[in-house]
Amino acid sequence: MNKNQNSRKQELLQSTIQHIDIKQHNVVPMIDAMGSMAFQARNLSRGAQIFNKMQEDKECAVFLTLAGSLISAGLKGVIVDLIKNNMVDAIVSTGANIVDQDFFEALGFKHYVGTQYGIDDQELRELMIDRIYDTFIDEEDLRICDATIGEICESLEKRPYSSREFIREMGRYLAENDKYADYREDSIVYQCYKKGVPIFVPAFSDCSAGFGLVHHQWHNPDSHVSIDSAKDFLEITKVKLANPESGIFMIGGGVPKNFVQDIVVACDILDKEAPMHKYAVQITVADERDGALSGSTLKEACSWGKVDTVYEQMVWAEATIAMPLIAGYAYHKKSYEGRPERNFNKILDKKKLQHA
Amino acid sequence: MNKNQNSRKQELLQSTIQHIDIKQHNVVPMIDAMGSMAFQARNLSRGAQIFNKMQEDKECAVFLTLAGSLISAGLKGVIVDLIKNNMVDAIVSTGANIVDQDFFEALGFKHYVGTQYGIDDQELRELMIDRIYDTFIDEEDLRICDATIGEICESLEKRPYSSREFIREMGRYLAENDKYADYREDSIVYQCYKKGVPIFVPAFSDCSAGFGLVHHQWHNPDSHVSIDSAKDFLEITKVKLANPESGIFMIGGGVPKNFVQDIVVACDILDKEAPMHKYAVQITVADERDGALSGSTLKEACSWGKVDTVYEQMVWAEATIAMPLIAGYAYHKKSYEGRPERNFNKILDKKKLQHA
């Protein structure tokens, strides 16, 4: 890039995305009031109440699923607060949220306020600026993130890992490198590492991690780290077996939604008793009329034996607006008080020993 | 289930889904006429023309991505015809389409015309009928499909497999069991096996295959088949390196869309020259305004250096309507004539040797 390009790039990457802090905004009275309205205000309110019920139910393990570009959009703080307060016990996510966005920020990089208007994507390409709708990312930063994953690969014993195991190593990497001390406290990967909250990314190579892994396997054809997606599924099923009562809070649909619902059936396949998910809330803008999973109703999931229909709610809203409201409601109700730190990572490590 | 339930179940599972046959419907004049209209008719027409351009360009490898419940909805025949006529050279899909739906039908099972109205999903659950919007599936059949995957696992050498390798074994299983002779000819998995068309499922455990694999790994804790999702990414990158000029025809978004776009960047990470995808068509009902990948524009993908903007088209339509029209257009233009059978599976096997 020449000098003009550099200054143009600087001009475009000025203002950084700030993560919203639900602790500052007590939305309880407003969300309660919305419960006597109609349409999505009422659904949002009911969704918040069901998410709060999951917190009140101390037996209930809470699964959080993440799809879409949530971290780059300013929702990282919401998720970190849920983790810190034991409000979520396991996470299933797309790779972008965990690696390209959360781990990326933990390395000290930022997302930038951009725009979708009057922008030439060919120009952005030349400037090495990646666009997510109205947000900009410095591709040069992202390449460092890819390379860091490759570096972690090189440091590990060469064997199959579940994505959870690998992501825990990413957490360990952050913990052991004090140059990230200023950034890691706000990181999902790091906080989950500290609290023993498992993070599953069923399509782990479909993100920045994939670039690091491809680099690693290409240069180590004979013996290398591999990512065993079946092990992911086995491990998350073990979480369900370890804590049968469960609720799910789904942001978007996609693979994470399907994956976490399927564990009820997986228990059955293993001839183990496990109840359907007792609580389920999904924030989505997807439509049910294309028959795809992302917008499929939670009632439909009941026909599959995955989700019970007593406490389920679809909330048709975009996540950047709805997630702070629902999570903030439960946070300010303080029902998380008294919830145990479940540390499923510890349980999964033990289970492994049992089977070994 | 008691006798009443059995007869109720039979009553609900009467009429089977029939796959549409694009060979019977010459839509070329209609789609051409739509090119002089506006809105989605014009977009559909342009999308069809770009897909046809991919066929005319004999250097171009065509990637097909599949997300949503497409096979259960009657689109299997469309895809099989594309494969048979060398109109697609590699497939990236969600697991449900390939395992729960295509392989499932290859075993002799069917999907049923159902309804989303006046149905109690709790009752369906008790009858072991799974619902996909307006379609019914016999869960008892699906359990046999899960078990068949488990059986295939047991028969394989215990090592990490890419999903492609595993799916090829599924094809081999169909080829070697003549009891499926009546069903397998219409199967994507089987036809791809025969033609050497690789199928990648980056989140392979997120489907019926996952149930089989979990069963397998649970009962074989020490030594087992694993699914290496990083290997998937490496292999599909090798396809791009083997045939640099490429086009993508995307049905829905999700992981398959992201995965196939990322290979351009992966080549760069490996310091190999590879052009952006030259042609790109996506059929989707997703909206770009939530910033998620499924609805993100192909222009946005250009900022990431993944897709060129000369021949790209988003078609905002539901796939059951739009896919037969676009695929049918290209089929009846006969531009596939003279296209080589690329047999990327053979190339990937060789590459493996190179690295071993």
Next chain:
Amino acid sequence: MNKNQNSRKQELLQSTIQHIDIKQHNVVPMIDAMGSMAFQARNLSRGAQIFNKMQEDKECAVFLTLAGSLISAGLKGVIVDLIKNNMVDAIVSTGANIVDQDFFEALGFKHYVGTQYGIDDQELRELMIDRIYDTFIDEEDLRICDATIGEICESLEKRPYSSREFIREMGRYLAENDKYADYREDSIVYQCYKKGVPIFVPAFSDCSAGFGLVHHQWHNPDSHVSIDSAKDFLEITKVKLANPESGIFMIGGGVPKNFVQDIVVACDILDKEAPMHKYAVQITVADERDGALSGSTLKEACSWGKVDTVYEQMVWAEATIAMPLIAGYAYHKKSYEGRPERNFNKILDKKKLQHA
């Protein structure tokens, strides 16, 4: 505008929108095949079959409702063919379709193929080019259309008119001015004038007609033409009373959808017996989850006593794709043969006498 602007304008307004001709495309076998698929292909097929049932039922008066920018998008020919073959007996529309677009083209003007990308709307404004998504209109032409409406106002007796009466005068204007002979044959307004098919535009001033009327009333403050929207409602109710059995084919939602459904209740208010609409098909991309009318289900309309639920179908698709398929299906089934020319305009004129 200076010379450069003129040549830029000419450059942008080159290619004209062409109306699709359903007579050229026999879609019957394809639409029938879609009936055994799922999701919207099946809904589209069922919608086409119900619209065809309306044709077969010779007692049934067919109401067509039009919302959205349909004429400018290339659907005028579809509608004209329905009128010519007695396949619709009354039309309820937004003003833009009837005045700004159909009447506009009948005056000899055209819509142009445009684009939504890389266009500066401020520049378009300076060039007097109006944009509808990917379509361009010459604002200078539109001003002539506004003025023509004003001219018609001046020529009329000064009294309240229903929109139907006014639109019939627009048809008469076309019939009496042979300079429009080349264009009027393809016009909805003109063909309805000839066949006595009433056109109602309940928000008549909300379009180019409004500009003409405002000009007229401003310059004739004491005595002027007025548009009585209550009379519209009374007249369309009389149509229902004159022909109690009815079906509705709705393109989009909005005021036309509500208006035509309400006439069943209006009959009841007048203590007249009239059945609910027996057949109802709506093509829409609207969602039901905001509680608004456009996306509200036809089942919901049954709770209001407006639409029966035996033969009703929502088709979730964009109109430029779905309308030619549904209308084309019924056209090629030829069930319109033997349908009478109902000429409701004649009946409404008589009714007026009865009351006078």
Next chain:
Amino acid sequence: MNKNQNSRKQELLQSTIQHIDIKQHNVVPMIDAMGSMAFQARNLSRGAQIFNKMQEDKECAVFLTLAGSLISAGLKGVIVDLIKNNMVDAIVSTGANIVDQDFFEALGFKHYVGTQYGIDDQELRELMIDRIYDTFIDEEDLRICDATIGEICESLEKRPYSSREFIREMGRYLAENDKYADYREDSIVYQCYKKGVPIFVPAFSDCSAGFGLVHHQWHNPDSHVSIDSAKDFLEITKVKLANPESGIFMIGGGVPKNFVQDIVVACDILDKEAPMHKYAVQITVADERDGALSGSTLKEACSWGKVDTVYEQMVWAEATIAMPLIAGYAYHKKSYEGRPERNFNKILDKKKLQHA
């Protein structure tokens, strides 16, 4: 209805919709925080800031447009607070919001919390319960509302009225009947009557008012009240001429959105100078990709010369969630302080004299 039906009806109509009170919820810090996020949170925040700018700009007349079922959904209180604090100066609405819902509640009737699940719309029909998605209405109450409109018609001088004039008579009716004293204070129609805020309903017969008017005209064929929709357009144009600087806050799209944008062009048609709308915010879930007006961008409206592009924002969210947040933001910023009571009704009455 028999006794069983009556008790079933009572059971279904138990819980009433409660209107949210924005005065109780200071959302300013949260909405400001959302301004540094991405996607719709940022758009919502910017929309709120632009609506607040309209308040700060004391020269600016604020037009509020209402489409969708807003009053029945619990948004009446929001709108009444905007009126009381001079935060809106004119309203353009669909008929349902103003007559069937607001005036209806001013007569002492209520909307009920209902459900869209497990409900048989045929049963609702027999019980005379009307459904709006998840909300129930007693059709017997609605018939009284229809009849009240008919009664008002009978009491008026027989001449053409603009919808504004007629709605003002509805306000007067509430003011003069003390039996409504308990309900009318919370009514849009009544508060606008008191403050001189004009309400325009361009498709006035497309609602409960239509039923009353049809009854009136049917029984008074020779001399009757009529609703002149052209006069509506002329009057609202005069509002723009009286106060050229303007902003629009649009809830949903439809006829109200189009109508209020068109007045800029109408001024031009009358050879009067009037600037484009300076500020524009639209809350909508409509999509731009069908080319229809409801989802068309405000940038597109600039090509038509209707809306300036400096302060415009589309907010993609459902109104029950987004409207309290945007209106609440501006309310708690207190920028409405010092805004004059514009009383456009008084100005329109004077204008009338000028022309007479």
